[in-house]
Each structure stands twice: as structure tokens, then as C-alpha cells.
Amino acid sequence: MDYFIVVALEMVRAVAWLVLLSAGLAIIFGMMRVINFAHGEFLMLGGYTVVTSTHAGVNEAVAILILAPLSVGLFGIIVERLVIRRLYGRILDSLLATWGLSMLMIGGVTLIFGNTVEGIASPFGGMAIGAYQVPIYNFVLIGFAALVLFGVWVVLKFTRAGLIARATMQNPAMAEALGVRTSWVYMATFGIGSGVTGLAGGLIAPVTGVVPTMGVNFVGQAFITVITGGAAVITGTLSSATLLGTISQATTFLAGPVYGDAALLLVALVLLRLLPQGITGRIFKRSL
Amino acid sequence: MTTINRRLFIKSTGAAAALSLAAPLVARAAADPIKVGGLHDLSGALDSIGIPMNQVFQMAIKEINDAGGLLGRPVEGVIYDPQSNMSLYSQYATQMAVKDRVAVVMGGITSASRETIRPIFHRFKTLYFYNTQYEGGVCDRNEITLGTTPAQTVRRVIPYAMNLFGKRVYTIAADYNYGHITSAWVKRFVEENGGEVIETEFFPLDVSQFGSTISKIQAAKPDFVLSAMVGTSHLGFYRQWAGAGMKSQIPIVSTVFGAGPEQVILTPEEGNGILSCFGYYEAVDNPTNTAFLARVKAAYPDNTPTISEISEVTYEGMMIWADAVREAGSIEREALWEVMESGKTYDLPAGKVSIDPKTHHAIRDVYIAELQDQVFQIKEAFPQSQPEDTQMVCDLVADPEANKHYEISL
Numbered sequence: 234m235d236y237f238i239v240v241a242l243e244m245v246r247a248v249a250w251l252v253l254l255s256a257g258l259a260i261i262f263g264m265m266r267v268i269n270f271a272h273g274e275f276l277m278l279g280g281y282t283v284v285t286s287t288h289a290g291v292n293e294a295v296a297i298l299i300l301a302p303l304s305v306g307l308f309g310i311i312v313e314r315l316v317i318r319r320l321y322g323r324i325l326d327s328l329l330a331t332w333g334l335s336m337l338m339i340g341g342v343t344l345i346f347g348n349t350v351e352g353i354a355s356p357f358g359g360m361a362i363g364a365y366q367v368p369i370y371n372f373v374l375i376g377f378a379a380l381v382l383f384g385v386w387v388v389l390k391f392t393r394a395g396l397i398a399r400a401t402m403q404n405p406a407m408a409e410a411l412g413v414r415t416s417w418v419y420m421a422t423f424g425i426g427s428g429v430t431g432l433a434g435g436l437i438a439p440v441t442g443v444v445p446t447m448g449v450n451f452v453g454q455a456f457i458t459v460i461t462g463g464a465a466v467i468t469g470t471l472s473s474a475t476l477l478g479t480i481s482q483a484t485t486f487l488a489g490p491v492y493g494d495a496a497l498l499l500v501a502l503v504l505l506r507l508l509p510q511g512i513t514g515r516i517f518k519r520s521l
Numbered sequence: 522m523t524t525i526n527r528r529l530f531i532k533s534t535g536a537a538a539a540l541s542l543a544a545p546l547v548a549r550a551a552a553d554p555i556k557v558g559g560l561h562d563l564s565g566a567l568d569s570i571g572i573p574m575n576q577v578f579q580m581a582i583k584e585i586n587d588a589g590g591l592l593g594r595p596v597e598g599v600i601y602d603p604q605s606n607m608s609l610y611s612q613y614a615t616q617m618a619v620k621d622r623v624a625v626v627m628g629g630i631t632s633a634s635r636e637t638i639r640p641i642f643h644r645f646k647t648l649y650f651y652n653t654q655y656e657g658g659v660c661d662r663n664e665i666t667l668g669t670t671p672a673q674t675v676r677r678v679i680p681y682a683m684n685l686f687g688k689r690v691y692t693i694a695a696d697y698n699y700g701h702i703t704s705a706w707v708k709r710f711v712e713e714n715g716g717e718v719i720e721t722e723f724f725p726l727d728v729s730q731f732g733s734t735i736s737k738i739q740a741a742k743p744d745f746v747l748s749a750m751v752g753t754s755h756l757g758f759y760r761q762w763a764g765a766g767m768k769s770q771i772p773i774v775s776t777v778f779g780a781g782p783e784q785v786i787l788t789p790e791e792g793n794g795i796l797s798c799f800g801y802y803e804a805v806d807n808p809t810n811t812a813f814l815a816r817v818k819a820a821y822p823d824n825t826p827t828i829s830e831i832s833e834v835t836y837e838g839m840m841i842w843a844d845a846v847r848e849a850g851s852i853e854r855e856a857l858w859e860v861m862e863s864g865k866t867y868d869l870p871a872g873k874v875s876i877d878p879k880t881h882h883a884i885r886d887v888y889i890a891e892l893q894d895q896v897f898q899i900k901e902a903f904p905q906s907q908p909e910d911t912q913m914v915c916d917l918v919a920d921p922e923a924n925k926h927y928e929i930s931l
Contacts, residue, residue, distance in 0.1 A: 239736045246732055350753045352760065354788045359766020365739045368764040441729045441757040450727050450754060485733045490724055491696065
């Protein structure tokens with residue numbers, strides 16, 4: 234019995250992991266149709282913010298919850314002003330530019346911190362479920378994944394800023410005509426997406442440690458989740474993360490991590506063959 | 522004391538005669554440095570291992586030059602950075618052998634990189650030292666292999682851990698030839714000691730999430746976990762293991778932890794208690810080692826490398842080569858082989874080392890150590906361990922032309 238609870242918990246954690254990895258990317262891709270190839274490096278930057286500020290004596294929670302999203306969010310705004318802004322509507326060009334940016338970031342961080350793993354201890358320790366030990370930090374990850382999705386939903390659905398954002402995404406010309414400065418909306422959206430990515434990077438840091446090249450390990454999973462989910466930020470991310478996370482994790486338990494990764498790719502492949510616009514391109518069409 | 526005999530007399534007067542005749546030529550040759558190649562990953566995924574090796578390599582060159590060089594010539598390092606990239610390894614190896622015409626090469630870290638460059642040096646007859654602990658089985662007279670192999674390390678640490686913890690072992694290993702061959706050795710030594718490997722799991726090098734594995738290990742309830750996990754992503758296992766509070770419940774033994782600077786990357790809470798087995802630790806207690814560590818510190822006061830087997834053995838390689846050059850009075854590899862195969866014992870920081878003429882592998886002391894507060898404490902020493910795994914398949918005395926990496930079948 235306790236084994237099943239542990240397995241189920243591990244599946245939920247895998248889903249939360251995918252949600253965290255891809256939420257920032259989903260906001261940027263879903264709302265602005267910009268493919269941020271440097272997404273993995275934004276995560277890395279969040280991780281480094283946490284590790285360096287913790288080593289400098291900052292409280293871990295402050296570093297993860299405030300400093301990481303803030304610094305990566307600001308960095309995102311700078312990137313948007315300097316690069317992304319000039320490339321709206323040119324998907325391939327923005328992909329190339331952000332790819333270049335990702336290499337630049339890896340190189341820059343390597344220059345400053347060196348190409349070695351740094352880390353902080355995983356907070357909270359473990360707790361017993363029946364005969365098993367699970368990390369309490371898993372619940373933190375699950376909690377924040379839920380919080381991020383809920384937060385985005387509330388903002389988009391119930392606030393004036395969310396309304397303006399949605400209007401801009403649906404019909405920028407009309408929004409402009411109604412007095413919305415769309416370029417600011419884009420900037421803010423990119424900044425918030427980056428901030429969420431920074432938060433995710435900060436939350437990941439204690440689990441894996443940080444290294445300049447860590448982005449490549451995550452960017453694949455993040456992209457697969459977002460593309461499989463389709464255009465709707467919340468429903469898309471949640472549905473594809475749930476599907477991919479549970480299937481890959483169940484396979485991992487049965488057959489090992491190699492097959493778990495393979496299962497994730499296989500499911501994504503089949504889904505995209507059947508639903509080329511992603512899950513929310515066909516089902517839950519009108520959702521957020 | 523040297524007594525002057527006929528042979529020495531002829532040699533020295535002959536040399537003096539030759540010297541006076543060929544003075545201009547010799548004067549130029551004396552200024553001509555002996556080139557030695559260093560091929561270590563200074564960037565890319567393995568740079569945390571390659572950089573200390575290269576630092577020690579350069580320190581060894583400086584020490585040789587400060588002592589007057591070799592054969593009256595200074596030694597010059599030719600250093601390339603293969604960037605953890607196999608095509609660069611083969612390119613630079615060829616360049617060293619053909620263009621730079623180095624006398625000897627130290628380098629290669631993973632077995633993949635070694636098998637890329639070893640045939641190149643074999644073909645161009647460039648003497649090659651491989652200084653990494655590895656899975657065993659290289660049979661090539663051109664390669665001097667000084668690092669430890671499973672018969673020296675795994676066979677020691679398994680019974681030690683089984684005595685301490687119990688007989689049921691859960692193996693987790695990296696998914697490439699090192700992990701597969703090492704876990705086969707683990708299974709063999711566990712069974713020889715009356716134990717049982719209840720599960721062996723392999724992980725690609727980019728896996729960084731180990732939650733499901735940690736639950737599976739708990740379900741299997743082994744007496745200890747044997748880890749042959751490699752690289753930065755796999756370090757996540759130790760973190761997540763500690764994060765789940767498993768550290769106090771099931772001990773970890775590793776065949777590879779501490780080859781790089783893993784022990785200083787993990788926090789003490791995450792690393793304390795991990796057992797490992799290598800041919801060298803900084804804690805090795807002898808005057809040669811104390812002096813060696815002091816020289817490392819003096820050479821690199823700001824960025825002092827953490828010395829593990831792999832970098833100490835790089836120093837051994839340089840010193841053994843330099844000794845052979847002095848004794849043979851030549852840099853020709855045939856002459857050097859004769860010296861090294863003579864069964865000489867070298868007094869090095871790791872202890873006494875000699876070279877097995879049949880396999881060109883090292884006969885050396887190995888140590889079992891436990892990590893405490895980011896420093897390995899030596900628990901037990903096994904003097905003069907033979908490379909018995911490679912000896913099973915390789916005899917260079919009978920077949921000096923051999924040129925093969927055997928995957929020792931178990």
C-alpha cells in the first residue's frame with residue numbers, strides 16, 4: 234500500500250517537474266509565438282542566482298522565491314528590448330537569435346563561475362510514508378507548480394492586466410486602436426515568462442546542482458511539454474505535463490529511466506501525429 | 522659509489538671526443554627541448570577532471586626542468602585542449618605524433634577518448650601513458666597504464682563493505698562501457714564473497730532525476746548501494762538520496778566517486794559516509810606525499826587543485842618516464858620499455874609503484890577510504906595489488922605486437 238502511495242507521489246512530482254520546467258516557456262510561446270531557445274539557460278541563470286546568493290549568506294527561501302525570479306525576469310526584459318522585440322512574427326529568426334543567446338549565456342557563465350557543478354543542500358530532509366522515505370522538498374515542488382499555474386490563471390482571467398494581455402495576443406491591431414501600447418505588453422509578458430522560468434530554475438537548483446551547461450538537460454522536456462500542450466497556456470501545460478509525466482514515470486518504475494525517457498518521446502510523437510496543433514488545438518479549444 | 526671501469530672509461534672519453542668534434546651540433550641540440558604532449562580536457566563536460574591533471578602535468582615539467590632537464594635538454598610541454606570531444610582527440614593526437622613529434626604523451630580521460638588516441642600513438646610509435654582508473658583490458662606495449670582497474674579496487678571494496686553492511690547489493694551504474702564492465706565485476710566479486718546483487722540499473726549520462734530509483738531501492742531493501750555513476754548529472758543522485766533522508770538508512774559505496782572533485786562539490790551532509798577505493802588519496806601518509814602536496818600548493822597557491830588518483834597518477838607518469846629517460850640515456854621508446862619492464866620500483870606520493878612487464882599496467886598500493894566533511898579518510902590499505910584482470914587476457918612478453926582492448930568476459 235505505502236509503495237503505491239510513493240509511486241503515485243513520484244508521478245505527481247514528475248508532472249509538477251514538467252509544469253515548472255515549461256510554464257515560463259508556455260507563457261512566452263503561447264502568448265507571443267516566440268520560441269525562446271535560450272529557455273534552458275534562463276533556468277540555469279535562476280539556479281546560479283540561488284547558489285551564488287545562498288553562498289553569499291542570503292536566506293535560501295528568499296533566494297529561490299524572490300531573487301531568482303526577479304533577476305531572471307529583469308534579464309528577460311533586457312533581452313526582449315535588445316533582441317526579441319526586433320523579431321516578432323519571424324519565428325525562425327527568433328529561434329536562431331535565442332539559440333545564439335543560449336550559447337552566449339553558457340559561455341558567459343562559464344567565464345565567471347567556471348565549468349564546475351555547484352550546489353546547495355536540499356532543504357527540509359525526508360519524511361516517512363509507511364516503510365519509505367520521501368524528500369519533503371517534493372511537496373514544495375508540487376505546491377509551487379500548482380501555485381504557478383493558479384497564479385497565471387487568476388491573472389489572465391480576473392485582472393485588467395490579464396484582459397489587456399489576452400486582447401493583445403488575440404488581435405494586436407485592435408488592441409492598439411483601443412489605446413493599448415502593445416510593445417509594453419509584449420515586454421511585460423516576456424519578463425513575467427522569464428521570471429517564472431527563473432523561479433523554476435531556483436527550485437531545481439537544490440535537487441540537481443547547477444552547471445553552465447545544465448540547460449540542455451531540460452530544454453528538450455520543456456519544449457516537448459509546451460508543443461504537445463498547444464497554444465493554451467494553462468490547460469495545455471497541465472494536460473500535456475500530466476499525460477507525459479505519468480506515462481514516463483510509470484514506465485520508469487516498470488522498466489528503468491532509459492525506457493521512461495523513450496516513453497515520453499513516443500507519447501509526444503504519437504500525440505503530435507494525431508493532434509498537430511497540440512492537445513489544446515483540438516480539445517479544450519477555448520480554454521486559457 | 523661509482524668505480525671507474527673500462528666500459529665507463531670508454532663511454533666518457535668517447536663522449537668527450539665526440540663532443541669536441543661535434544661541438545657546434547651538440548650545442549644546438551642542447552638548446553633543442555624534448556617535447557612532451559599533454560592531452561587533457563580543459564573545457565567541456567570533463568574539465569573538472571582534466572584541469573587538475575593538466576596542472577599537475579605542468580608542475581611535473583617544471584620540476585624536471587628545475588632539476589636540470591633530461592639528457593642536458595629542457596623539457597617542453599605541448600598542450601592541446603580536446604574539449605571533451607572525440608574528433609578533436611584524434612586530430613590533436615595525430616598532430617602531436619606527426620607534426621610536433623613529441624617524445625611521449627600523457628592524457629585521455631574516458632575509455633572512449635583512450636580508444637580514440639591509443640591506436641594513433643600505436644601506429645606512429647609515440648609512447649603513450651594513460652593515467653586514469655578504468656575498466657581494465659588494454660593490451661598494447663606502447664601504452665603504459667598506471668591507473669587502477671576493477672581487480673585492484675572493486676575486489677577490495679566489495680568484501681570490505683559486505684563485512685560492514687551485509688550481503689545484498691543494489692548496483693546503479695552509468696550507461697556506457699565503463700558502467701557495464703564495472704557492474705559485471707561487481708556482480709562477480711559479490712557472488713565470490715557469498716552475496717547477491719539484487720538489481721542492476723543503468724542510467725544515461727544526462728539523467729538527473731532519481732526519485733523513482735530511490736523509491737525502488739527502498740522497496741528492494743539492499744544492505745548497501747554500489748554506485749558506478751559518472752559525471753555531473755549523476756551527482757544529483759547523491760543529493761536526492763540525502764534529500765530523501767536515506768543517508769542514515771542505506772550506505773553508499775562507489776567505484777568512481779572521488780575520481781574528480783565530487784567530494785568538494787557535495788556538501789558534507791550529502792557526502793559523509795560514502796566509501797570508495799582508489800590508488801591514491803590526499804590522506805596517504807608518507808613523506809613523499811606530504812612534500813608533493815606542499816609543492817602542489819606552492820605551484821598553485823590560488824587555484825590549488827584537489828588531488829585525486831587521476832591527477833596524482835599523471836605526475837607518476839611524468840616521473841616514471843623521466844626516470845626511464847635518465848637511465849636509458851635516450852628518448853627512444855624501445856630503450857625506455859627496457860628500463861620500465863625491468864621491475865624497478867618507484868617511490869611516489871601514492872606509495873610504491875612498479876610496472877608489470879606482461880601488461881604494462883601498474884602494480885600499486887590501493888586504499889579504501891570514507892568521506893568525512895569533504896575529505897577522504899583512509900580506512901584500509903592493500904599493498905602491491907596486481908592488475909589481475911588485465912593479466913587474465915594480456916601477455917606482452919609473449920606477444921609484444923598486441924594492440925587490443927579486451928572486454929574481459931566474466
